[in-house]
Amino acid sequence: MAAVTTEKVYGPQEPRSFNFLFGIVVRLAVLGLVNAVAFWLGYNLWRDGNTALGIVIVVIALGVTVINLWPSLWPLRWMSPGLALMALLAIYPIFYTVYVAFTNFSDGHRYTKAEAVALMSRTKVLAEGGTSYQWQVYSNEAGEYALWLTAEDGTTLFARPGQPVENVVANESGEGPYDESGAPATIDGFSLLTGGARFQALRDIQTIQFGTEEAPVGIKSRNEAGAFVSKWQFDADRNVLIDVENGTEYIPNEVTGDFVAASGATAPLGYWVPIGFQNFTRIFTSIAVSGPLIRVFLWTIAFAFLSVITSFAVGLMMALLLNGSGIRYKIIKSLLIIPYAVPGMISILIWRGMLNPNGGVITSTIANLTGYTVPWQTDAGWAKAGILLVNLWLSYPYFMLICSGALQSIPSSIYEAAEVDGANAWNKFWSLTLPLLLVAVGPLLIASFTYNFNNYLLIEAMFQGGPTMIGTNAPPVGHTDNLISYTFRFAFGAGGTRDFGFASAIAIIIFIMVGLLTLLQFRFTKRWEEVGDNV
Amino acid sequence: MSSLITSDAGRLSATRDSDPRNYVRGIFTLARVIVIGLALVFTLFPVVWIISASFNPTGSMATQTLIPTNVKSSADLFINFTKLLNNPQVPFWNWIGNSLVVSVITTVLSLGITILAAYSFSRFRFRGRRSLLVTILLVQVFPNILAMVALYLMVLQIGQYIPFLGLNQHGGLIMVYLGGAMGVNTWLVKGFFDTIPKDIDESALVDGATHWQTFWYLVFPLVRPILAVAAMLAFVGTFNEFILARILLSDRQNWTLMVGLFNFVSAKFTDDWGVFAAGSLIAATPIVILYLSLQKYIVGGLTQGAVKG
Numbered sequence: 001m002a003a004v005t006t007e008k009v010y011g012p013q014e015p016r017s018f019n020f021l022f023g024i025v026v027r028l029a030v031l032g033l034v035n036a037v038a039f040w041l042g043y044n045l046w047r048d049g050n051t052a053l054g055i056v057i058v059v060i061a062l063g064v065t066v067i068n069l070w071p072s073l074w075p076l077r078w079m080s081p082g083l084a085l086m087a088l089l090a091i092y093p094i095f096y097t098v099y100v101a102f103t104n105f106s107d108g109h110r111y112t113k114a115e116a117v118a119l120m121s122r123t124k125v126l127a128e129g130g131t132s133y134q135w136q137v138y139s140n141e142a143g144e145y146a147l148w149l150t151a152e153d154g155t156t157l158f159a160r161p162g163q164p165v166e167n168v169v170a171n172e173s174g175e176g177p178y179d180e181s182g183a184p185a186t187i188d189g190f191s192l193l194t195g196g197a198r199f200q201a202l203r204d205i206q207t208i209q210f211g212t213e214e215a216p217v218g219i220k221s222r223n224e225a226g227a228f229v230s231k232w233q234f235d236a237d238r239n240v241l242i243d244v245e246n247g248t249e250y251i252p253n254e255v256t257g258d259f260v261a262a263s264g265a266t267a268p269l270g271y272w273v274p275i276g277f278q279n280f281t282r283i284f285t286s287i288a289v290s291g292p293l294i295r296v297f298l299w300t301i302a303f304a305f306l307s308v309i310t311s312f313a314v315g316l317m318m319a320l321l322l323n324g325s326g327i328r329y330k331i332i333k334s335l336l337i338i339p340y341a342v343p344g345m346i347s348i349l350i351w352r353g354m355l356n357p358n359g360g361v362i363t364s365t366i367a368n369l370t371g372y373t374v375p376w377q378t379d380a381g382w383a384k385a386g387i388l389l390v391n392l393w394l395s396y397p398y399f400m401l402i403c404s405g406a407l408q409s410i411p412s413s414i415y416e417a418a419e420v421d422g423a424n425a426w427n428k429f430w431s432l433t434l435p436l437l438l439v440a441v442g443p444l445l446i447a448s449f450t451y452n453f454n455n456y457l458l459i460e461a462m463f464q465g466g467p468t469m470i471g472t473n474a475p476p477v478g479h480t481d482n483l484i485s486y487t488f489r490f491a492f493g494a495g496g497t498r499d500f501g502f503a504s505a506i507a508i509i510i511f512i513m514v515g516l517l518t519l520l521q522f523r524f525t526k527r528w529e530e531v532g533d534n535v
Numbered sequence: 536m537s538s539l540i541t542s543d544a545g546r547l548s549a550t551r552d553s554d555p556r557n558y559v560r561g562i563f564t565l566a567r568v569i570v571i572g573l574a575l576v577f578t579l580f581p582v583v584w585i586i587s588a589s590f591n592p593t594g595s596m597a598t599q600t601l602i603p604t605n606v607k608s609s610a611d612l613f614i615n616f617t618k619l620l621n622n623p624q625v626p627f628w629n630w631i632g633n634s635l636v637v638s639v640i641t642t643v644l645s646l647g648i649t650i651l652a653a654y655s656f657s658r659f660r661f662r663g664r665r666s667l668l669v670t671i672l673l674v675q676v677f678p679n680i681l682a683m684v685a686l687y688l689m690v691l692q693i694g695q696y697i698p699f700l701g702l703n704q705h706g707g708l709i710m711v712y713l714g715g716a717m718g719v720n721t722w723l724v725k726g727f728f729d730t731i732p733k734d735i736d737e738s739a740l741v742d743g744a745t746h747w748q749t750f751w752y753l754v755f756p757l758v759r760p761i762l763a764v765a766a767m768l769a770f771v772g773t774f775n776e777f778i779l780a781r782i783l784l785s786d787r788q789n790w791t792l793m794v795g796l797f798n799f800v801s802a803k804f805t806d807d808w809g810v811f812a813a814g815s816l817i818a819a820t821p822i823v824i825l826y827l828s829l830q831k832y833i834v835g836g837l838t839q840g841a842v843k844g
Binding site: 019020023040041044045048050053074075076077078079081082083085086088089090091092093094096097100105110115314317318321322332334335336337338339340341342343344345346347349350351352353354356358359360361364393397450454456457460461464484487488491492500503504507510511514515518 | 567570571574575577578579581582584585595596597598599647648649651652654655656659661664667671673674676677678679680681682683684685686687688689691692693695696697710711713714715716717718721745746747771774775777778782793796797800801804805808811812815818819822823825826827830
């Protein structure tokens with residue numbers, strides 16, 4: 001069959017060389033495009049102070065180029081798109097997380113100095129002094145406004161919102177009749193507003209910026225219009241930020257990343273600066289932080305451990321009970337793995353509803369039977385129990401599947417030999433089934449532990465980490481929060497500033513934990529393999 | 536692939552045959568039936584309950600009964616579905632559409648990327664091959680949600696110059712998902728390619744085919760059915776992803792289904808229980824059917840070490 005296909009595809013020589021040339025042209029075009037975008041992006045990032053990301057993007061683009069043009073690197077061509085994406089979005093973020101952990105990146109300090117200055121300069125105020133104009137106002141049928149401006153030297157301009165200001169000529173542009181200042185009655189579909197109409201329009205147009213974002217013009221008073229200027233101007237030579245409205249000078253403080261005035265006031269935006277180990281010392285020295293963090297840490301481990309143990313035990317039990325041939329076993333197994341197939345978020349929300357204290361079916365049934373309304377959402381112990389119950393429901397089918405497969409791969413001759421030696425069912429389970437099963441399942445248990453260690457979905461969707469620990473409010477930390485949801489609360493949660501630097505410091509702790517767990521997993525894998533070889 | 540489920544070799548005969556006395560056997564059987572029955576109730580009750588809730592015209596949590604009462608016409612049965620789809624506060628179709636767009640694009644691109652990489656890892660021998668494979672394995676160890684802060688800031692920064700890759704854009708979300716593509720699937724797909732004999736490639740290469748032609752006309756068609764499984768796993772994984780979508784998408788209209796359902800539930804759960812149930816049913820049914828129909832292959836993939844995300 002293979003021979004037939006090859007005949008078809010590889011015919012005469014000409015198409016191949018055409019394909020060859022075509023391939024080179026396409027490759028060069030794609031590489032050119034990738035490099036153009038990467039260099040443009042890199043330059044912009046570098047200009048605005050995000051130097052590291054800019055450099056990384058350019059270096060990755062150059063790497064892709066070298067791989068695709070260097071003849072001896074041809075096997076890597078095939079994976080260059082994947083490697084580029086992995087380098088940019090999987091490896092660089094790890095280093096970037098470490099870097100952010102050593103900065104004060106947070107709300108108010110979210111940008112580089114250059115970006116912060118650029119963002120603040122978008123706030124425009126009408127300049128004192130500067131060019132001043134007489135104005136007439138026009139409106140068109142769409143309800144848009146435009147201004148006819150006459151400068152003191154007689155220059156006339158026509159300004160619309162969002163469009164460049166046009167030069168116009170008094171008594172010539174537009175259609176007459178012209179008034180005493182030379183403004184036409186209609187121009188470009190706009191007609192002049194006078195008297196009461198002009199007065200009414202004043203209220204609307206006071207807030208409008210006419211002209212483009214770069215050179216906006218606005219109404220200053222009943223008779224005067226003038227140019228808008230940036231409220232904040234940065235004097236790079238003197239390294240001061242000036243509030244144009246009142247002339248206050250703000251000096252950048254490179255330690256805290258704020259622009260500080262002599263009065264102690266700070267400009268609305270600061271910028272991020274490296275702050276050394278401050279985020280880490282905060283973890284270990286601040287009681288308000290370290291107290292809840294230790295509890296979160298312990299619960300994270302307990303949750304992962306108990307989840308794996310309970311799901312594995314129930315999964316193994318069901319696998320043993322259903323370890324038979326026959327259609328009814330197959331049907332029962334298919335029914336039991338349904339929880340595994342339902343999207344996790346939906347399952348968890350269903351459980352959250354069933355455990356709801358106001359009418360959730362499980363809570364109200366228990367209340368009817370025993371008279372006790374289980375406080376799933378308000379009692380730390382019950383909340384934890386509820387989460388473990390739901391996770392059992394979510395994950396035991398997985399272990400049932402795995403164990404079923406592993407059980408069937410254990411040769412029956414081993415059991416026969418054990419029976420000859422006089423082993424009973426109990427002996428056989430503990431001395432044969434379980435050890436042999438762990439050979440196959442051991443690494444998966446650790447993988448599952450690692451997964452649950454980072455299980456954000458269940459924690460967040462179930463009780464949002466609640467009930468809240470007393471004494472934590474910025475942000476509030478809950479009794480069922482695990483490390484990853486704790487990190488989330490500091491970085492993105494409600495009720496606190498978005499403290500990216502501190503959240504990254506916590507994330508580094510998780511990185512280290514996950515790394516250690518994985519090391520353990522690899523060692524286990526090796527050890528179990530040896531066990532398997534000996535049997 | 537694996538036939539782990541269907542094979543019956545080595546069945547555990549411990550409980551049935553070890554004890555000759557009949558009454559012990561009877562107790563064992565009874566206990567076994569009871570446990571299996573309890574497991575079925577525990578496992579299936581939430582599923583049955585949510586299906587019942589979606590067709591229950593009362594719509595609220597406290598008044599729900601297992602068999603819907605007060606059903607006067609067939610329209611009553613579907614009242615939760617009509618409510619769901621006509622509520623401007625809950626742009627349910629938008630969310631489903633967003634989830635589908637993001638998941639389909641991510642699946643196609645990430646499979647394209649990983650297939651090429653996995654093929655060259657499977658077929659070519661070059662310096663640094665082993666260390667690259669190990670690197671990919673190590674990168675996969677650290678789920679990208681650990682770097683959520685860094686990813687958020689990167690998307691913020693890139694979005695200032697390329698808006699469609701920025702915050703609150705599906706492009707930015709897809710970009711972040713693609714960053715994890717290589718780590719998740721390369722090993723799995725490489726395993727697929729390893730099952731195709733190399734003789735096929737070699738005979739084509741001897742005949743003068745390029746590597747690309749060998750891949751595209753010979754090997755790729757052979758692994759296509761198996762790749763469908765990898766595609767489905769990637770699709771479902773993206774469809775179910777929550778945390779990155781929640782961080783990166785801020786506008787209600789742009790949310791994916793999982794973010795939408797989560798926020799919908801946070802608002803007023805007990806009154807909208809029936810509507811939530813209807814939405815869950817619409818969203819979960821296709822996924823469950825997909826999973827169950829491909830169950831055999833998924834089990835094979837699972838035992839190779841993948842954990843459901």
